[in-house]
Amino acid sequence: MSKFASSVRFQVRKGQEDVFLKSVKKFDISKFSGCISHQVIDAGNGRFQSNVIWEKEEAIAAARPGLIKFLDTLRPTLEEISPELGVTDPISGPIVT
Numbered sequence: 001m002s003k004f005a006s007s008v009r010f011q012v013r014k015g016q017e018d019v020f021l022k023s024v025k026k027f028d029i030s031k032f033s034g035c036i037s038h039q040v041i042d043a044g045n046g047r048f049q050s051n052v053i054w055e056k057e058e059a060i061a062a063a064r065p066g067l068i069k070f071l072d073t074l075r076p077t078l079e080e081i082s083p084e085l086g087v088t089d090p091i092s093g094p095i096v097t
Contacts, residue, residue, distance in 0.1 A: 003036065004054040006092035008071075009081070012046040016077040023073055024050065032066060034059025046079070053095070060092060 012020045021040075027050075029035040034055040041049040054060045060067075071088065078087035 003095045004057045004060060004092065005095050006052045006054065006060055006090065008050045008091075009089035010048045010050070010074070010087070011079045011081050012048060012077055013079050014046060017046060020048065020074060020077040023077065024048075026073075027070060032059070032063040035063065057094070 010020070024040055027038050029038050029052075036053040036055060038053075039051045041051070043049060052060075054063075075087060080087055081089050
């Protein structure tokens, strides 16, 4: 079965970048069964992208409550991306290449 990826885009409040990065670096993949890796991209101007690779889709489904709990620790540092999205822009799916 192919691996699965999840990605979340964030817009960090001006002046909160260091707080955000300190918090996001606490993400411990060993606490999530089936989590293979985690990377964060700094796209500049307070824009960040978190990417997580999972062994399979069921692993992220099982981890979702813990992922939401972790996201709650980041929320005070985030700006609303849009009224429709709120403070995150998530996407996930199977890795095809």
